[in-house]
Amino acid sequence: MKTRFINPVLNKEIKLRFRSFKGFLGVFFYLFALGLIAIGFIVVNTIFSSSAIFSPEQSRAMFMVLSFVQMALILFMTPGLTSGVISGERERQTLNILLTTPQSSTSIIFSKLISSISYLLLMMVSSMPLYSIVFLFGGVSPSLIVSTFSLYFVTMITIGSLGVLFSTLIRKTIVSSIVTYGITLFLTAGTAFLTIMIGEMFFYQNTQTVFPYLTAMVNPFIILLSTFEPYMTDEIQRQTGIDFSLVTSFIITYVVITILSLWVSILKLRPKMKAKKGTINSE
Amino acid sequence: MIETINLTKKYGSFTALDSLNLKIKKGTVFGFVGHNGAGKSTTFSILATLLSPTSGTAFINGFDVTKDPKQVRKHIGYMPDFFGVYDQFKTVEYLDFYGASYGIPKPEREILIPQLLELVNLSNKKDAYVDVLSRGMKQRLCLARSLIHDPEVLILDEPASGLDPRARIEMREILKELKNMGKTIIISSHILPELAEMCDEIGVITNGKLVASGSVASIQKQLQANKVIHVRVTSDIELAMLFFEDEPKISGLSKHERHDQTLLFSYTGSDDEQVELLKKAILAGLQITSFNEEETDLEDVFLEITKGVDFS
Numbered sequence: 001m002k003t004r005f006i007n008p009v010l011n012k013e014i015k016l017r018f019r020s021f022k023g024f025l026g027v028f029f030y031l032f033a034l035g036l037i038a039i040g041f042i043v044v045n046t047i048f049s050s051s052a053i054f055s056p057e058q059s060r061a062m063f064m065v066l067s068f069v070q071m072a073l074i075l076f077m078t079p080g081l082t083s084g085v086i087s088g089e090r091e092r093q094t095l096n097i098l099l100t101t102p103q104s105s106t107s108i109i110f111s112k113l114i115s116s117i118s119y120l121l122l123m124m125v126s127s128m129p130l131y132s133i134v135f136l137f138g139g140v141s142p143s144l145i146v147s148t149f150s151l152y153f154v155t156m157i158t159i160g161s162l163g164v165l166f167s168t169l170i171r172k173t174i175v176s177s178i179v180t181y182g183i184t185l186f187l188t189a190g191t192a193f194l195t196i197m198i199g200e201m202f203f204y205q206n207t208q209t210v211f212p213y214l215t216a217m218v219n220p221f222i223i224l225l226s227t228f229e230p231y232m233t234d235e236i237q238r239q240t241g242i243d244f245s246l247v248t249s250f251i252i253t254y255v256v257i258t259i260l261s262l263w264v265s266i267l268k269l270r271p272k273m274k275a276k277k278g279t280i281n282s283e
Numbered sequence: 284m285i286e287t288i289n290l291t292k293k294y295g296s297f298t299a300l301d302s303l304n305l306k307i308k309k310g311t312v313f314g315f316v317g318h319n320g321a322g323k324s325t326t327f328s329i330l331a332t333l334l335s336p337t338s339g340t341a342f343i344n345g346f347d348v349t350k351d352p353k354q355v356r357k358h359i360g361y362m363p364d365f366f367g368v369y370d371q372f373k374t375v376e377y378l379d380f381y382g383a384s385y386g387i388p389k390p391e392r393e394i395l396i397p398q399l400l401e402l403v404n405l406s407n408k409k410d411a412y413v414d415v416l417s418r419g420m421k422q423r424l425c426l427a428r429s430l431i432h433d434p435e436v437l438i439l440d441e442p443a444s445g446l447d448p449r450a451r452i453e454m455r456e457i458l459k460e461l462k463n464m465g466k467t468i469i470i471s472s473h474i475l476p477e478l479a480e481m482c483d484e485i486g487v488i489t490n491g492k493l494v495a496s497g498s499v500a501s502i503q504k505q506l507q508a509n510k511v512i513h514v515r516v517t518s519d520i521e522l523a524m525l526f527f528e529d530e531p532k533i534s535g536l537s538k539h540e541r542h543d544q545t546l547l548f549s550y551t552g553s554d555d556e557q558v559e560l561l562k563k564a565i566l567a568g569l570q571i572t573s574f575n576e577e578e579t580d581l582e583d584v585f586l587e588i589t590k591g592v593d594f595s
Contacts, residue, residue, distance in 0.1 A: 008383035012369070019371045093367035097428070100331050100361045101384040102353060271335045273349040 009098070009108055013115030023119070030073060030123045031130070037069050038062065038130050056139030063134045064228055067148050070127065071155070071224055074120060075188060078156050079180035081119060082163025084173040085112040086269065091173060105269040109262060113157075113164050120156050124149065147227050155220045158254040159184055161261035168265040191215040192222065199239060213240040217249040284309050285330065285436060285469055289339035292325050292491075299325045301491040302339065307469060307484070309435070312462050314478035314499075315471040317488035323471040324364055325491075327440045330469070331361040343436055357385075360429030364440040364471075368421055370414035374405060377413050378428060385432040399427040403457055419450030426457065437461065439470040443477060455481060511577040512557075515545045518570040526567055530560060547577070 017023045041062045046054055086109075089095035098108065134140050163180045170176040192215075199212040216222045216236050226233035226246055233246045285307040292300040300322045307313045317323050328334035330341055332352035340347055346354040369377060375396055382392040400406045403423040408416060416424065422442060429437060443454045458481055461468060472478050478485060479499050486496035495502055516523045520538065524546060527536055532552040539545035550557065561574050 008380055011383070012372075012380050015376075016369060016371050092369075093363070093365050094369060096328075096331075096333055096363050097361070097366055097381075097425075098384070099333055100356055100359065101381065102356045102386065103384050270352075271333065273332075273335050273352055 007107055007111045009103065009111035010115050013111060014118065017115065017119060026077075026119070027123055027126055030077075031126060033073065034066065034069060034127050034130055038066055038133055041065055042133070054137050056137055058139075059134050059137035060139035062137075063131070063140045063144075066130065066134070067224060067228075068221065070124070071152065071220055074124075074152055074156050075159060075184050075220065077123075078116070078120060078159040079163050079177060079184050081116040082113065082160045083167050083177040083180040085116060085164055086167040086265075087171060087173040087176050088167070090171060099270055105266045109164060109168070109265045109269060113160050113262070116163075117156055117160055120160075121153075124152060144227065148224065151220065151224055151227065154251060154254050158258045158261075159187075161258040161265075165261040165265045168268050187218055188221055191219040195219065195222065195236070199236070203239065208239070208241045210240050210242060212236055213242045213246070213249075217246050218253055220250075223247055223250045284345070285313075285341070285343055285467060287326070287330075287339065287341040290326065290329060290336050290341055291338045292322075292329065292334065293337040298491050300329075300336070303488075303491075303493055305486065305493070305496075307467060309467050310465050311483045312458075312468045312470065312481055314482035314485040315469060315488065316473070316478060316485055317471075318473055321473075321488045322491040323473075323488060324440055326488075327361070327363075327438050327469070327471065330355075330438050331359060331363075332356055357432065358434055359436045359438055360432070360434040361438045362422075362425050362429045362440060362442055364444060366425055368413045368416075368424070370412065372413050373410055374400065374413060374416070374424060375409045377424065378431060381428050382431050387432065395431065399430055402430070402460065403427045404453065417450075419446050419453065422446060422450070422454065423457065426454075430461075435467060437466050437468045437470075439468065441471055441473070443472065451477070510550055511547060512550050513539065513545055513547045513573065513575055513577060514564075514571060515542070515573040516569055516571055517544065518568070520544055520546060523564075523569050526564060526569060530563075532556065 042054060045058050045062075086095065089098060131145065159180070162183055163176075166176040166179045167173070170179065194215040195212045198209065198215070202209045202212070213236060216233075222232070222236075223246065236246065237243060285305065287303050287305045290300055290303040290305075291298070303322070303326060305313075315323050315326070325334065329336050330343065330348060332348050332355050335349060340349055342348070343355045344358045346358065348355050369380070372380065378396045378399060379392055382395065383389075387395065397406065397409070400409055403426055405420060405423055405427065408420060413421070413424065426439070426442060429439075439458075442458070443451045446454060455477075458468070458470070462481065470478065470482070482499060484496065484498055485502060487494050487502070514523065514527070524536065524538070527533055527546065527548060533548045533550055536546065536548040539547055550560075552560065561571070564574075565571060
């Protein structure tokens with residue numbers, strides 16, 4: 001029973017990740033960046049403002065800033081951590097050997113994804129003490145924190161799966177990274193730009209279109225914002241005439257992307273062997 | 284047992300492997316020889332379930348590599364020609380990882396791994412990190428890795444490439460030991476003599492085609508129908524030239540370029556005829572100090588077999 005959970009590849013990945021100094025360095029810089037922003041925020045709002053107190057409203061604003069920065073860091077790190085998981089093994093010439101072991105493609109792909117995600121989760125958990133500053137000053141409900149972290153989780157799994165997909169399909173890590181970062185950039189900056197642009201365009205023409213809804217529902221930042229300021233999404237829903245919850249659409253879309261990415265990765269990891277004998281002589 | 288039936292692999296219009304038919308019996312060590320790019324690694328990749336053939340099929344212990352790759356993987360130990368290692372692993376951990384990948388329980392792995400390290404002479408390196416090992420040691424470690432699940436069939440792609448002479452000898456000794464253990468081994472090399480002494484059979488492949496196969500001796504014999512004979516005389520060499528010129532079954536008579544008083548010719552006669560020829564030459568008054576066949580080593584055999592093949 002134990003071996004079912006402690007998969008060899010997963011075990012190996014985690015062992016190797018934390019054996020290298022890079023693993024610790026990653027966590028350090030992650031916390032350093034977040035900590036700097038949290039402290040900077042407090043400093044700016046107390047020392048350089050007329051009031052010397054840090055109010056719950058400001059604490060809430062700080063939570064938002066931290067959450068956005070954390071989301072940005074996740075979006076920045078996930079492609080880097082996952083876009084080389086398969087192609088990296090291929091480049092180091094260890095993939096062939098791994099593929100001749102009887103481990104299923106499914107278990108290899110999942111182990112690779114889970115090990116990358118668990119590293120990100122470690123960073124997220126280790127950033128929680130920073131959030132205690134927010135709790136100290138109040139202004140944020142625990143349910144908001146839960147929904148924010150759930151959003152991170154969904155986002156990192158989906159972007160991670162895309163990284164694994166491109167790492168499987170593309171031979172070179174560098175190319176796979178560029179593609180994964182490109183798609184991540186499109187899902188964030190690209191869709192935000194389109195949402196605003198098209199929203200404005202149709203706003204002046206006073207016609208309804210579903211387009212801003214479609215671009216907004218895949219953008220993690222818009223979704224994150226909507227959990228803080230629900231009127232944002234109400235505006236998009238009003239404009240597009242779609243009554244369906246934007247957050248639900250986001251989760252459904254991302255889960256579908258995840259499933260598809262992992263499915264294709266599993267299929268493509270090993271060469272497709274012919275199942276029928278009839279095809280042999282057709283060449 | 285390994286069997287391939289009309290195994291073909293094409294990359295676009297390029298045929299890497301052309302209707303390869305092999306049959307390797309259990310316990311045989313089969314040497315696969317050919318120049319770089321002849322199709323050896325392609326064959327091995329297909330046998331190791333890493334590549335799907337364009338047509339034809341291959342069987343390992345009766346399992347079809349295209350239909351039953353999972354079963355095939357359990358029966359083979361594969362060592363690729365180029366491979367990497369996880370640098371941050373220790374030797375023992377490296378083997379432990381693969382042992383776990385083959386589903387060997389932890390207590391068994393703990394007994395097995397020291398034995399394997401012993402077999403490949405790496406016991407003293409068990410706690411060393413893999414990246415500090417020399418190339419020869421890495422090759423041996425990779426070999427130990429391919430043995431971890433006790434496979435009956437070993438597919439070794441150039442296991443001795445890039446090794447210094449000492450490391451080669453060590454590798455060869457280990458392979459001999461594996462042969463004695465009764466493993467079926469298919470091993471490739473672009474250097475024939477390296478393989479000759481440990482192989483039961485060899486197959487020569489050029490441009491994706493198997494051009495010769497059989498026991499080392501039979502392949503050598505096949506090519507020695509046309510032997511080259513060197514004759515050294517103390518008497519007048521011109522006279523000797525005149526004598527051999529008139530004899531049948533002799534062609535290409537010439538003086539040796541480097542050795543004085545020596546001539547050489549190609550001879551197609553049988554061993555008995557050769558005896559008669561020597562007698563006749565002595566009776567004719569030629570003072571012969573040596574009369575010997577040129578040693579054709581496997582290198583020459585290989586060159587002979589692959590002669591006229593466009594390598595480009």
